[in-house]
Amino acid sequence: MPPTRRRVETLRRLHEAALAVFAAEGFGRASVEQVCERAGFTRGAFYSNFASLDELFLAMWADRSRALLDDLRRALEAADTAAVTTARDVVELVDAAVGVDDAWYRVTAEFTAHALRTPGLREVVAQREDAIAGTLTPVLVSFLRRVGREVPDPRALALALVAVHDGTTVQCLVEPDDPAARRRRLDLFEAVVLAYTTPGGDA
Known part of the structure; x- marks a missing residue:
């Protein structure tokens, strides 16, 4: 089953936020919290899509x-x-x-x-x-x-x-x-x- 439009948008925002955070902070220093804050999501939204950075x-x-x-x-x-x-x-x-x-x-x-x-x-x-x-x-x-x-x-x-x-x-x-x-x-x-x-x- 293809992903819903809402999930596609969630993934897009997480990807864009992660790239910005990783590039600015460094992958090793970035955190799930930073990515979520940048994307405007909670940790729950992150972990419902990914197990880790x-x-x-x-x-x-x-x-x-x-x-x-x-x-x-x-x-x-x-x-x-x-x-x-x-x-x-x-x-x-x-x-x-x-x-x-x-x-x-x-x-x-x-x-x-x-x-x-x-x-x-x-x-x-x-x-x-x-x-x-x-x-x-x-x-x-x-x-x-x-x-x-x-x-x-x-x-x-x-x-x-x-x-x-x-x-x-x-x-x-x-x-x-x-x-x-x-x-x-x-x-x-x-x-x-x-x-x-x-x-x-x-x-």
Whole structure:
């Protein structure tokens, strides 16, 4: 049974409040009470939906991943095929759809550190990352084929791109007004795509 409109709204407000609190206070210092106060709910409303802040974050992550995939699909579907002819063109499209989000990066970086200290949670995070990569990669592979690039090992490409995204996001956030940081990010993405693909595809 799909969730009621009221529950959807409750979850939306909890997610928005949690992101704001986690980003401002730090995941490790945030409390259920702070999230509830920000959302305008009681603790009962929180615990009727989530068992812990960990569970709330994982739900936020799932929602954000779905939204990212939708944005990426829309960007690729709306792209002018005649204007997108190289791996660099694909990289720029994907980067524009994914973007660099200061608040989300701070929250995910802290949650990842928390997960690494919690064996059971670490396994859940690894499974979620695999699922996200498994969903996003076919979209990217399909578009790369349109510009004449085959992907022999999609998983290896996905992991390499995630590594570049995480590392260059820090640089872009530390130097937000430096266009060279953004250019280096795109250059690295392009280099990885070319390194993990071969000529071929539909072009």
